[in-house]
Amino acid sequence: MDNQKLSTNPTSLKTRFALRFIRSLTRIKMANTPVSSMGTLRKRSQTIKLAADCSMASAVGSKRSWSRSALLKIRSRARLHAFAKEKVVTKKKKKCNRRDVGEVVIQQEVMGANELRQIVPGGESMEFLNLLKETAHYIKCLNTQVEVMQNIVDLYSPST
């Protein structure tokens, strides 16, 4: 269509994330039977969300503390799942997992920092300054994630 649009950096965060996410999406589609009930739909959406978060974290790599803790959490949960397959991972549980990662809060300089710690993965053990830095990077990555996922959804949706 437009020659000028072809300026994507192949090594950018967006393309790295897109690569991983689409790979995992295809694996998920491969592994799943057709969605019929609400339960499986929910499960699938959780799996996809997990895949998105995981691919995002791995696209970032170990450079950021939030990505490291997110990957650690996901991998430990995967091991848990291997042993207890009947366990249903609910949203609430995910939130609890996020809080459990990391150590006890050491500093609390500004009110609301704790809330931020709960939201950003791996934030519990960070100082306020580092927390702000990680939050900035995390917001950027979330934006990328949303953008790519939105594009993929747009790809899929027109013909439905």
Add this chain to the structure above:
Amino acid sequence: MDEKDDFDLEKRSADHLNYHSSKMLSESQFGAANDLKQSGLEPTIDIWRHQNSQNLGFDDSNLHASRSGFLQTGGGMMPQTLPEFPTDSSFIERAARFSCFNGGSFSDLGNHLSFSELMNLSANGLKPALGLQPRMTEENMNEAAQVDQREVEGTSIKETVVEFLRAPSYEAKDSDSDRQMELSMLEVGAEPAGRKGLGLKKRKRNGQDTEVERKEGAPRLQGETAKNDSETKQKKDQNPSTTAKATKHSKDSSKNSDAANQDYIHVRARRGQATNSHSLAERVRREKISERMKFLQDLVPGCNKVTGKAVMLDEIINYVQSLQRQVEFLSMKLATVNPMVDLNIEELLAKDIHQSRGGQSLYPFSPEMNMVPTQLHPSQQGLVQVGMSGTENPSDALRRTINPQLMAMNGAGYKDSNQIPNVWDNELNNALQMNFGNGAPFNSQEIDGSVPHGHMKVEL
């Protein structure tokens, strides 16, 4: 954290370097570091595409202003020598980063490094120059001016600066002594500042003219850097004797005077403000916090009018939560989308075969983008743009190619390791083809001119 450990190790090893050698080393590194940083900033544009250009400007200006502004300060030796030492270990850190993540550098790579310096140094009570440049410049201006004029009155300030400047092995000590060293460095900086380049700036006393001074200082400084460094060394040697009796931190400073100077942050106490080491460090920390809050403000849309940390934090939290909810919603949407539409297996198989024939030579199975840049480059472009255009053809093709049955068939013919990436690339290339029609192969060829794109052309 790994970064911290590496950084500490580097600092400790630099401890043992001779002052001269470290200075020379960092001088040469500084230019290289700047280049690295600038190269690392280019990918910024892609990542932050949807963001304000302010972000990009912020990253750029933050780094460049900090570096150039630092040089421009001309606050005698002190600021001029500062860029060298931060880059000493930061350069190593940066080099390590660049080697680890093969060119997968974001804009914030440079920023990150400055922040990690911030993190590491702040842990020791010393603040890196980079992040604080604009404010510190002002402070330096003020201080240098005062030192010049009233050397007697500014004794305490001078002393703190001197000691601050001369404290190299700060990381070996606890945070208290670090702060003492910080202050001592401040003193040292003030003295040479008074004698040197700041002599040129004598006419501008108040902080109001700092910008003018900075600009004037820039051309001068770059030429005088080498000269200044040698002078700094001399003055630092002179300082131990003078400041040894000056403050209670004298013992630390005299010990440290011989050791090589590390990267440290020079903070001057502003006029009328307490020069207590703790308050200085706290002020620096507060400034860093406010700087990062500003950065976050740029990230979060619609936060320009919001002032105050608490409200800003709430806004940030809300934004992050909304983004996470958005991801969840999108994942649910993706889950509901049924990819199993009519598939044209033969057509796709043919494409896939052609694709993988060329692809296998080009794609070693690797999760890293760097390994497969040429082929995937137009592929992702296709994906991104197809997403943007939202046309029907690419979505059909993509859906068909993602069909699991198709993948199973592909899997029969090829190795498992190559299967997924090949199919994925095939999907995207199909999307690319569908989207661009005849134009796509031309685009691809323009970009990398690789042969497989010729295959795509044929298939169309």
